[in-house]
Amino acid sequence: PHKIILDCDPGHDDAVAILLAARHPAIELLAITTVAGNQSVEKTTANALKVCALADIRHVPIAKGAEKPLRGTPTFADNIHGESGMDGPTLPEATMQVSPLHAVDLMISLLLQSQGDITLVLTGPFTNLALAMQREPAIVPKIKQIVVMGGAIGLGNVTPGAEFNVWFDPEAAAQVFACGRPLLMVPLEVTHQALATEEILQQLQASGRPVPRFVADLLTYFAGTYQREFGFPAAPVHDPCTVAALIDPAIIETREMRVEIETGGEWSRGRTVCDVYGKLGKAPNARVGYQLHAGRFWELVLTTLLAYA
Ligand code: BDR
Numbered sequence: 001p002h003k004i005i006l007d008c009d010p011g012h013d014d015a016v017a018i019l020l021a022a023r024h025p026a027i028e029l030l031a032i033t034t035v036a037g038n039q040s041v042e043k044t045t046a047n048a049l050k051v052c053a054l055a056d057i058r059h060v061p062i063a064k065g066a067e068k069p070l071r072g073t074p075t076f077a078d079n080i081h082g083e084s085g086m087d088g089p090t091l092p093e094a095t096m097q098v099s100p101l102h103a104v105d106l107m108i109s110l111l112l113q114s115q116g117d118i119t120l121v122l123t124g125p126f127t128n129l130a131l132a133m134q135r136e137p138a139i140v141p142k143i144k145q146i147v148v149m150g151g152a153i154g155l156g157n158v159t160p161g162a163e164f165n166v167w168f169d170p171e172a173a174a175q176v177f178a179c180g181r182p183l184l185m186v187p188l189e190v191t192h193q194a195l196a197t198e199e200i201l202q203q204l205q206a207s208g209r210p211v212p213r214f215v216a217d218l219l220t221y222f223a224g225t226y227q228r229e230f231g232f233p234a235a236p237v238h239d240p241c242t243v244a245a246l247i248d249p250a251i252i253e254t255r256e257m258r259v260e261i262e263t264g265g266e267w268s269r270g271r272t273v274c275d276v277y278g279k280l281g282k283a284p285n286a287r288v289g290y291q292l293h294a295g296r297f298w299e300l301v302l303t304t305l306l307a308y309a
């Protein structure tokens with residue numbers, strides 16, 4: 001199985017990524033680390049703990065990470081994820097304690113102890129990994145690969161030109177894209193094809209089981225915000241696309257290219273500038289997804305979620 005650290009900001013779709021990673025046999029989930037993004041890191045950490053309580057995930061350490069981006073003050077996504085960061089369903093209280101280690105220290109220690117076989121999956125802003133690389137550069141060659149949900153080839157979702165996770169902390173994203181390790185970028189073009197249609201929600205509800213029903217409630221709330229904010233017919237389930245692409249690479253079609261992060265810019269701070277036509281003449285630093293095989297994706301996600309008690 002792929003050993004992964006899931007660095008996230010739950011977050012409706014992050015919660016689904018956690019559930020997929022914790023249950024699928026092709027993934028060995030070593031740790032969940034949290035970051036400020038969709039909400040404060042206190043809230044995203046509490047949400048991670050509650051999801052694990054509901055799904056009876058007990059063996060995975062959960063460590064709290066950065067509370068703000070490398071530069072400036074955080075702006076949370078209340079409009080998309082609500083006051084709690086995971087509005088909609090009711091959740092049980094946490095049963096596990098948060099790790100005594102800071103997320104950055106846990107990341108560093110797992111990577112240093114590893115055989116170079118850990119994949120980092122980032123589904124929130126990239127602050128924790130940037131901090132870890134700054135504090136302990138020796139982790140960089142130990143990273144097997146990085147899979148991120150973030151950026152867009154074309155249109156953004158928080159500004160016309162920028163996607164939320166990269167926009168929240170562009171300096172961190174720039175460091176991650178420059179680190180030299182293999183990187184798979186799963187942009188909005190891909191995740192907007194992962195729509196949780198009415199039919200999918202019904203299958204989750206109909207199971208009558210707590211975990212799939214929780215996901216149905218989450219995605220029903222999420223569909224409401226996406227309808228209101230973007231006029232979408234259903235919720236795009238961004239973050240689990242990363243884990244799904246690891247499990248089954250054929251789920252996402254990719255192209256290698258150079259990606260630069262706009263850290264200045266009057267209108268485009270946080271934009272992932274994707275050099276589709278090789279205009280910069282620089283070596284590629286990422287594989288960028290552009291197409292999702294939605295049927296295959298949902299089959300994998302549904303099968304895994306329906307396997308929960
Ligand atoms: C990303 O931002 C958050 O709203 C989601 O959890 C996802 O990680 C989409 O832009």
Ligand code: CA
Nearest residue numbers: 011014123124
């Ligand atoms: Ca997220």
